Amino acid sequence: MLADSDSISKPLLSAKATKAFQEKVAVTPDSNKNVRASQKAAVSAASGLEKLRHRARSLAEEVLAPRAASIDTTEIYPWENCFALRDNGFMGVTIPEVYGGGGYGYKEAVVVIEEIAKACGVSGRIVVEANMGAVGAVMAYGSEKQKRLAAELVLSGDKPAICITEPESGSAATEMTTRADRVGNSYVINGKKHWITGGGVSRLHLIFARVYENDEPQGIAGFLVVRGEPGAEGLSVGRREPTMGLRGIPETEIHFKDLVVPAEMMLQPPSGLHKGFADLMMAYNGQRVGAAAVALGLAAGAYEQALTFSQQREQFGRPICEFQGLQWMLADMSVQISAARALINEAVAGDGFPDKVKAAQAKLFTSEMAVNVTNNALQMHGAAGYSRRNPVERMVRDARMFTIGGGTAQVLRNVIASELLGRKFPQTRDGYLSYSTD
Numbered sequence: 001m002l003a004d005s006d007s008i009s010k011p012l013l014s015a016k017a018t019k020a021f022q023e024k025v026a027v028t029p030d031s032n033k034n035v036r037a038s039q040k041a042a043v044s045a046a047s048g049l050e051k052l053r054h055r056a057r058s059l060a061e062e063v064l065a066p067r068a069a070s071i072d073t074t075e076i077y078p079w080e081n082c083f084a085l086r087d088n089g090f091m092g093v094t095i096p097e098v099y100g101g102g103g104y105g106y107k108e109a110v111v112v113i114e115e116i117a118k119a120c121g122v123s124g125r126i127v128v129e130a131n132m133g134a135v136g137a138v139m140a141y142g143s144e145k146q147k148r149l150a151a152e153l154v155l156s157g158d159k160p161a162i163c164i165t166e167p168e169s170g171s172a173a174t175e176m177t178t179r180a181d182r183v184g185n186s187y188v189i190n191g192k193k194h195w196i197t198g199g200g201v202s203r204l205h206l207i208f209a210r211v212y213e214n215d216e217p218q219g220i221a222g223f224l225v226v227r228g229e230p231g232a233e234g235l236s237v238g239r240r241e242p243t244m245g246l247r248g249i250p251e252t253e254i255h256f257k258d259l260v261v262p263a264e265m266m267l268q269p270p271s272g273l274h275k276g277f278a279d280l281m282m283a284y285n286g287q288r289v290g291a292a293a294v295a296l297g298l299a300a301g302a303y304e305q306a307l308t309f310s311q312q313r314e315q316f317g318r319p320i321c322e323f324q325g326l327q328w329m330l331a332d333m334s335v336q337i338s339a340a341r342a343l344i345n346e347a348v349a350g351d352g353f354p355d356k357v358k359a360a361q362a363k364l365f366t367s368e369m370a371v372n373v374t375n376n377a378l379q380m381h382g383a384a385g386y387s388r389r390n391p392v393e394r395m396v397r398d399a400r401m402f403t404i405g406g407g408t409a410q411v412l413r414n415v416i417a418s419e420l421l422g423r424k425f426p427q428t429r430d431g432y433l434s435y436s437t438d
């Protein structure tokens, strides 16, 4: 990275060379000014991003890291971290300023997520859901009232929940059976979701459901419901899963029994209900990349610990980093981390939601990388890494989720392959049958 002073004030070419260069490419003083202005803007944007990274890193190291082990052992949702994140402006980073948020994009959000997740995976996931997923969908597709509601909750410390998965439809999310029947000016939702992150702690829920009018299917839409509000009694929290990692966030069932939702709380998919699932998944791509950024943070955190440990721990009378076997592990880890970061940055490079394939590539590569890198970091610690006293042990367990949640590695490969081959490969048997008879 260029320091501001280096890039702006130091002449790169001598006066003679500058003149020759200007003549060659016919650069006018005016166009030169424009180039200068855009260079300046790029540098200040880059330094703004670095400032954000620095702020997130300070909070992570000073406040979140010391709490991470006890969040893991107690399995209690870290409200105090939510409030610290809120007070530092990291809940609602992507919410437009007009609603009180940070007004940043996903580019900035992934930087914050990586830094937070290096210290605490649970807090990293909180930042994802406070900026992407439900928040992204509402800010892009929602009405004024919906946006204000979401902003108010998130900016006060609520991490929304996104309710897609059902017991019989995980990877096959399009087979969901939770239904929303239109009754007058409301919808009545019945069904069941499971593995919902934040069940019992989140207030705002974005519920994916199949919409019916007069028993006629209309497509899939999202519904906004605030748990605990009068009228939301039909939403209840079921069994909590005892998870391998990321233990500070509850993963629960969510039940809907005649849950009445005013029609104005339906999130209107811009392409219409018949394309509602595609629109909602487009918004979900943001959270997929966010999940990748948590996995990246975990891998980078574990790698940094291994790098330090390998220079301190001595065997055979020398630091273990002097053994080539470990040097090559460190080299591979650093390359894998950089490659993952590049894929994530590519996915969030544009404005708006990340593209389907780029999001899938980033999440696929980073999640598998994080499993390997955290595991190798543990290996480099020897027995010390296997102890629950060591954060690396927790990072291995935390990283394991990301090849499953948010679309499994296999399903993401399907998404990528389908694009590469320019063909849709229906995963159901009758899908192929219906294609052949179309």
Ligand SMILES: CC(C)(COP(=O)(O)OP(=O)(O)OC[C@H]1O[C@@H](n2cnc3c(N)ncnc32)[C@H](O)[C@@H]1OP(=O)(O)O)[C@@H](O)C(=O)NCCC(=O)NCCSC(=O)CCS(=O)O
Pocket (backbone or CB within 6 Å): 125, 128, 162, 164, 165, 170, 171, 172, 173, 174, 175, 197, 275, 277, 278, 279, 281, 282, 285, 287, 288, 291, 355, 356, 405, 406, 407, 408, 411, 415, 426, 427
């Ligand atoms: C999409 C799948 C469920 C596969 O199901 P289908 O084969 O039935 O569906 P498709 O025909 O592939 O897709 C239907 C429709 O949607 C569009 N689509 C699908 N995915 C995306 C996307 N990522 N971005 C944009 N658009 C998308 C697709 O193009 C079709 O549109 P057209 O009809 O062609 O116009 C399956 O691939 C899948 O994604 N399964 C995983 C489900 C998942 O990710 N669940 C996440 C639950 S939330 C969670 O886990 C949180 C954890 S963490 O915090 O992140």
Ligand SMILES: Cc1cc2nc3c(=O)[nH]c(=O)nc-3n(C[C@H](O)[C@H](O)[C@H](O)COP(=O)(O)OP(=O)(O)OC[C@H]3O[C@@H](n4cnc5c(N)ncnc54)[C@H](O)[C@@H]3O)c2cc1C
Pocket (backbone or CB within 6 Å): 161, 162, 163, 164, 165, 169, 170, 171, 172, 194, 195, 196, 197, 198, 243, 246, 251, 401, 404, 405, 406, 407, 408, 409, 410, 411, 414, 427
């Ligand atoms: C920690 C965690 C948090 C989560 N949070 C949420 C949340 O907040 N909200 C939410 O809605 N969901 C959430 N989920 C659910 C998650 O999205 C699903 O677990 C995921 O989509 C996979 O569904 P499944 O577990 O039912 O696996 P299944 O779909 O049953 O898959 C089982 C196996 O079959 C493979 N498989 C399935 N179909 C195919 C295929 N077509 N081709 C190749 N292989 C295939 C899978 O890759 C997997 O290996 C979470 C999950 C976890 C673990």
